[in-house]
Amino acid sequence: MATHFDLQEQEQLATLKHFWSRWGTLISVAVFVVVAAVAGYKGYAYWQTSQAIKAAELFDQVRVATEQNQADALNQRLGVLQDSFGKTTQASQASLVAGHYWVQQKNWPAAQTAFEWVSKNAKDEGFKALGALHLSSVQMQQENWDGALATLNGFAFPYEFRALRDDRKGDVLQKQGKTQDAIAAYNAAFELLEPTASYRAVVQSKLNALGQTPAALRATGA
Known part of the structure; x- marks a missing residue:
């Protein structure tokens, strides 16, 4: 019984040695990578x-x-x-x-x-x-x-800034004397602004100063 136990133990030991000789380096590297990753994450944080x-x-x-x-x-x-x-x-x-x-x-x-x-x-x-x-x-x-x-x-x-962009374009185009292009830009800004946005009234006043009613309001009959 003792001999059988010794043989079994030796086989297990040999198997372990064989496994380690084949995969030991890879396992060591993997463990190192994991440890380094954890340490690196903490270090980066x-x-x-x-x-x-x-x-x-x-x-x-x-x-x-x-x-x-x-x-x-x-x-x-x-x-x-x-x-x-x-x-x-x-x-x-x-x-x-x-x-x-x-x-x-x-x-x-x-x-x-x-x-x-x-x-x-x-x-x-x-x-x-x-x-x-x-x-x-x-x-x-x-x-x-x-x-x-x-x-x-x-x-x-980004979408949230496009109304302000178009309003600013209207200002520039008006300075350049491109009135129709400015009107188009102001209308685009007006349409992009939420109906409850206070700045909508500012854009509307710019269109009114150019003798225009916002196209979005004309479309709804307002």
């Missing part, structure tokens, strides 16, 4: 949190710089935020804040640079759309009508 904290601190510094009218500090902090933390939400938010600050200062080139960065680099499509809209507004301030129109036509606005 920690890194993301660390990045968000640093970006939030810089965003606050940008905001304070605009409130205290510290242009040099604003440019320095915003540059670090865009260069080192460009993928964060805070970078887009800070660029929008900076752009609005430069608009108030009537520094159109600086405002344009800030809004251009958002429209090209923001990870969120909503931020990109805001960047493009504000960029077109700055271009209009500089009477760069063709540039403003190119900005509005060259960006794929």
Whole structure:
């Protein structure tokens, strides 16, 4: 009985050795990959949190710089935020804040640079759309009508922003003296806006000023 047990044990041992010699390396690699993946996930989560904290601190510094009218500090902090933390939400938010600050200062080139960065680099499509809209507004301030129109036509606005895009296009086209095209753009904006949207009245007033009733209202007999 003991001999049989020893033989069985040896067979099991031999089988185990054979199995390990054939698959041991692969198993070790697989275990390492799993462990590394878990450690990597935790490390990545920690890194993301660390990045968000640093970006939030810089965003606050940008905001304070605009409130205290510290242009040099604003440019320095915003540059670090865009260069080192460009993928964060805070970078887009800070660029929008900076752009609005430069608009108030009537520094159109600086405002344009800030809004251009958002429209090209923001990870969120909503931020990109805001960047493009504000960029077109700055271009209009500089009477760069063709540039403003190119900005509005060259960006794929999410549905929620298309009414504002068309309204802005109407403003640009009207400045260019293209009245019929402006009317068409305003009508498109009016139709995209919810009937309860307060901005609908603004678009309607623009059409009324051009001697028009919104096409959507004419269609319903309102």
